[in-house]
Amino acid sequence: MALKIDNYSLYLVISEEYSLGKTALEVARQAISGGVDIIQLREKNKPKDELLKLARELSKICNEERVIFIVNDDPLIAKETQADGVHLGQGDLQKFSLAKARALLGRDKIIGVSTHSLDEFKSANQDEVDYIAYGPIFPTKTKDYFLGAKDIKEIMAIARKPVFFIGGVDLNNLDELLSAGAKNIALIRGIMQSEDIKAASRIFKNRLIQQRKPVTVIVRINGKAEVVAEKINILELVKHKNLLAENIVIEHNLRIVPKNEWWQVNLNENDTLEIVNFMGGG
Amino acid sequence: MSDQLIIGGKQINNRLFIGTGKFSSYALMRDALEAAKPDVVTVSLRRVDIGSKTDNILDYIPKNCIVMPNTSGARTADEAVRIARLARVSGSSNWIKIEVIQDNKYLLPDNLETLKATEILVKEGFIVLPYISPDLSMARRLADAGASAVMPLGSPIGSNRGVKTRELIEILVREIKIPVIVDAGLGRPSQACECMEIGCAAVLVNTAIAVSADPVNTAQAFVEGVRAGRRVYLAGITEDENQARASSPLTGFLRDNES
Numbered sequence: 340m341a342l343k344i345d346n347y348s349l350y351l352v353i354s355e356e357y358s359l360g361k362t363a364l365e366v367a368r369q370a371i372s373g374g375v376d377i378i379q380l381r382e383k384n385k386p387k388d389e390l391l392k393l394a395r396e397l398s399k400i401c402n403e404e405r406v407i408f409i410v411n412d413d414p415l416i417a418k419e420t421q422a423d424g425v426h427l428g429q430g431d432l433q434k435f436s437l438a439k440a441r442a443l444l445g446r447d448k449i450i451g452v453s454t455h456s457l458d459e460f461k462s463a464n465q466d467e468v469d470y471i472a473y474g475p476i477f478p479t480k481t482k483d484y485f486l487g488a489k490d491i492k493e494i495m496a497i498a499r500k501p502v503f504f505i506g507g508v509d510l511n512n513l514d515e516l517l518s519a520g521a522k523n524i525a526l527i528r529g530i531m532q533s534e535d536i537k538a539a540s541r542i543f544k545n546r547l548i549q550q551r552k553p554v555t556v557i558v559r560i561n562g563k564a565e566v567v568a569e570k571i572n573i574l575e576l577v578k579h580k581n582l583l584a585e586n587i588v589i590e591h592n593l594r595i596v597p598k599n600e601w602w603q604v605n606l607n608e609n610d611t612l613e614i615v616n617f618m619g620g621g
Numbered sequence: 622m623s624d625q626l627i628i629g630g631k632q633i634n635n636r637l638f639i640g641t642g643k644f645s646s647y648a649l650m651r652d653a654l655e656a657a658k659p660d661v662v663t664v665s666l667r668r669v670d671i672g673s674k675t676d677n678i679l680d681y682i683p684k685n686c687i688v689m690p691n692t693s694g695a696r697t698a699d700e701a702v703r704i705a706r707l708a709r710v711s712g713s714s715n716w717i718k719i720e721v722i723q724d725n726k727y728l729l730p731d732n733l734e735t736l737k738a739t740e741i742l743v744k745e746g747f748i749v750l751p752y753i754s755p756d757l758s759m760a761r762r763l764a765d766a767g768a769s770a771v772m773p774l775g776s777p778i779g780s781n782r783g784v785k786t787r788e789l790i791e792i793l794v795r796e797i798k799i800p801v802i803v804d805a806g807l808g809r810p811s812q813a814c815e816c817m818e819i820g821c822a823a824v825l826v827n828t829a830i831a832v833s834a835d836p837v838n839t840a841q842a843f844v845e846g847v848r849a850g851r852r853v854y855l856a857g858i859t860e861d862e863n864q865a866r867a868s869s870p871l872t873g874f875l876r877d878n879e880s
Contacts, residue, residue, distance in 0.1 A: 617679060617690065
């Protein structure tokens with residue numbers, strides 16, 4: 340099943356030139372164990388065969404760990420290495436239109452784009468993309484300008500897709516981002532250059548999760564609208580309602596859910612549940 | 622005497638099927654079932670009443686019974702199929718009594734939708750017993766579709782009016798190769814007996830037992846009625862006559878002079 344980008348995600352861009360001697364695979368493994376949700380491979384200077392080999396290995400690791408793997412710049416490499424998607428910079432978009440990239444990768448894959456101004460963001464916000472990166476927010480060695488946090492509120496108000504704020508983000512300036520309403524961040528050196536990549540990833544991820552307010556959704560249970568915690572699964576609901584599992588059968592959006600799958604099925608807004616049992620009848 | 626009824630690979634010894642609706646308590650229902658010892662009982666599938674704790678009806682049905690859920694509440698074939706699938710997952714059995722009803726006044730079944738549901742469910746491996754209005758063409762189609770029996774109504778559900786459809790059911794009994802089981806409307810053991818006398822394979826009784834003042838004895842009386850009817854059917858019923866045929870010898874009366 341295709342992975343989907345949720346909010347409160349931590350996005351790591353891996354580039355071996357910033358890794359202080361660690362290999363991309365080492366960085367990826369440690370970052371994943373620390374809670375990174377998305378990994379992008381960005382190697383501008385590697386020969387193609389090396390790049391393909393590395394991308395394949397990363398793709399495999401990410402796939403096993405249910406982490407989203409994104410390839411920078413090149414939809415062909417993304418497709419060839421079975422990545423979950425591609426990230427296109429403004430320059431890449433000259434070579435590869437969104438339509439072309441989409442046609443190549445298919446509907447299930449993720450396409451993200453970089454934007455470097457409010458106008459670029461607004462334009463990308465109208466496109467068929469799955470996420471938008473916006474930055475650099477703070478001063479960074481890779482760029483000679485920065486945008487600051489001033490437009491974050493407006494961006495979050497109009498964003499139709501998850502937005503990743505990038506560029507010079509660290510633990511000192513993270514609060515400024517989050518208090519302006521940012522939900523997702525992307526990092527390069529903020530993680531790559533920390534001594535303990537796993538610990539650094541975990542700290543960033545925890546700070547993102549703390550932003551998340553408990554959310555409820557409305558579902559229909561046996562024809563009646565009910566408010567339940569978002570992402571509650573069927574097993575939790577059954578326990579919460581004090582229902583005896585052995586007596587009942589549950590249908591979720593018209594699909595009968597076997598009891599051993601109850602824990603895997605999360606409830607979303609407008610889902611329909613039918614909970615039935617046997618009664619007397621002729 | 623070998624008189625076997627086999628449905629869905631199961632040998633049915635008791636030709637009284639009992640429905641479990643309308644009993645005043647599960648405990649009373651259990652007592653009636655334990656007294657009558659049916660091989661097949663029916664149940665329905667309903668939404669759980671979430672706030673209230675209710676017992677599991679299956680705990681009150683003797684373990685050796687075949688539990689046959691019905692699809693009551695279904696108004697279309699699709700709804701019946703949906704209920705059947707849910708019922709099978711509930712772990713009762715793969716038997717299903719198809720009941721598709723749109724008519725709320727007489728609760729008469731929709732034979733066409735019933736046929737559609739039968740076709741689908743037989744393919745999915747169910748043992749299908751459709752509740753129908755007694756109609757020969759439809760019964761034939763159902764048999765062709767793989768139904769394990771047909772269940773024509775005697776009279777409207779819960780009406781206790783007996784086997785008002787007798788002549789049509791007699792045709793089914795003569796013409797259809799699968800068992801004919803009269804379902805619905807039987808109010809007294811004599812009516813159940815009548816169904817068995819005309820060659821039905823079994824009967825299904827619910828209301829008359831469940832709402833009687835003494836379900837335990839009523840259930841047993843139905844067992845006896847069914848058994849008597851079956852027995853005389855097998856023995857062969859003598860034909861009706863339009864005038865009397867004296868049972869006692871017509872000679873040797875004391876009234877006349879011997880001539």
